[in-house]
Amino acid sequence: MSRAGLRQKAKLVLMTQPYSIATVLTQAPPFCSLFNPLPAPRSIVTMTNNTHQSSNTHLEAVFNQKKILRSSIRKALKGMDPSSRSQEDNAIQNIILEAPWFRSSQRLCAYISCSSLREVDTSKVLSEILQNPAKDGHTQTGKRLYVPRVEDQNSYMRMLNITHMDDLISNSMNILEPAPVDGDGNEREDVMQATDPVDLLLLPGLAFDKSGRRLGRGGGYYDAFLKNYLELVKERNWKQPLLVALSYSVQIMDEGVIPVTPNDVPVDALVSPAGVIPITTAAQERCH
Numbered sequence: 001m002s003r004a005g006l007r008q009k010a011k012l013v014l015m016t017q018p019y020s021i022a023t024v025l026t027q028a029p030p031f032c033s034l035f036n037p038l039p040a041p042r043s044i045v046t047m048t049n050n051t052h053q054s055s056n057t058h059l060e061a062v063f064n065q066k067k068i069l070r071s072s073i074r075k076a077l078k079g080m081d082p083s084s085r086s087q088e089d090n091a092i093q094n095i096i097l098e099a100p101w102f103r104s105s106q107r108l109c110a111y112i113s114c115s116s117l118r119e120v121d122t123s124k125v126l127s128e129i130l131q132n133p134a135k136d137g138h139t140q141t142g143k144r145l146y147v148p149r150v151e152d153q154n155s156y157m158r159m160l161n162i163t164h165m166d167d168l169i170s171n172s173m174n175i176l177e178p179a180p181v182d183g184d185g186n187e188r189e190d191v192m193q194a195t196d197p198v199d200l201l202l203l204p205g206l207a208f209d210k211s212g213r214r215l216g217r218g219g220g221y222y223d224a225f226l227k228n229y230l231e232l233v234k235e236r237n238w239k240q241p242l243l244v245a246l247s248y249s250v251q252i253m254d255e256g257v258i259p260v261t262p263n264d265v266p267v268d269a270l271v272s273p274a275g276v277i278p279i280t281t282a283a284q285e286r287c288h
């Protein structure tokens, strides 16, 4: 299924549910402007304050469901036995390192895993990418790497080019990220300004399902970044990058458990210790 198809499917599913954000968003202009820049349907003009109020309640209900799910996943992650976690970290990273879609990728975005957040480890994948860096921002593996840097609290995150793990410093959230300028005082390349597209994004998250839903940590950083980046890809007629989320077994939910809003960008594939789970047709074509 295409990404647009998935998004449409997610909206349709939500529209059949009473506490549905999609219902709220297609009916209420204040939230349309918050979540979705589409013009409001004409019928909205006649909406009453009551409708607004109940829309607001629905919206709060969905955010509350997300919050409850986040807490339960955080607990499950904390309860994971350290040796199984480390086995799963190795299995997931080995799958990535062997995968043709990873090996053939030339430019990619990846997160710098944070062990206190119990995120799937990316250190092995990153050190493989960054071995023997060259001066032009590429590495001897031929890959160019961009990693997240949070700029402010308004869901704004950039993806900046790095060539060494030493390029990273701890931020206020205790996550490693690059300074905006490198050791020579040059601005790091922002992926939004790059002349070529990334082929692959390796994404973190708290929960995922096999239809591509992803629950993040609640900052909206990735959803906002992905929305902007996918718009840029479309404007430039570039090939869509593959969105691949890394997931421990306990993070994979049954379908229908993860609440979503139209802002949530679905992923193309999951990598769990059991293997790659391709979701969209793009992933089925590339993840074999």
Ligand SMILES: Nc1nc2c(c(=O)[nH]1)N(C=O)[C@@H](CNc1ccc(C(=O)N[C@@H](CCC(=O)O)C(=O)O)cc1)CN2
Pocket (backbone or CB within 6 Å): 074, 111, 112, 113, 114, 117, 119, 148, 149, 150, 157, 173, 175, 204, 205, 216, 217, 218, 219, 220, 221, 222
């Ligand atoms: N490794 C990594 N880097 C990333 C992200 C990420 O999820 N993982 N981000 C993706 O957005 C951005 C940073 N966003 C973050 C959002 C929340 C928390 C965090 O510590 N959350 C706590 C709960 C805090 C609270 O509720 O007050 C947690 O999840 O336990 C960290 C980073 C950019 N860089």
Ligand SMILES: Nc1ncnc2c1ncn2[C@@H]1O[C@H](COP(=O)(O)OP(=O)(O)OP(=O)(O)O)[C@@H](O)[C@H]1O
Pocket (backbone or CB within 6 Å): 066, 155, 205, 214, 215, 216, 217, 218, 219, 220, 221, 222, 223, 224, 225, 227, 261, 263, 264
């Ligand atoms: N495209 C966007 N632009 C601006 N704000 C956004 C966007 N997407 C989400 N947000 C905001 O981010 C906040 C958190 O959203 P949500 O709970 O869906 O995040 P998440 O999926 O858990 O996080 P992330 O995207 O960082 O993984 C919400 O208040 C939402 O309004």
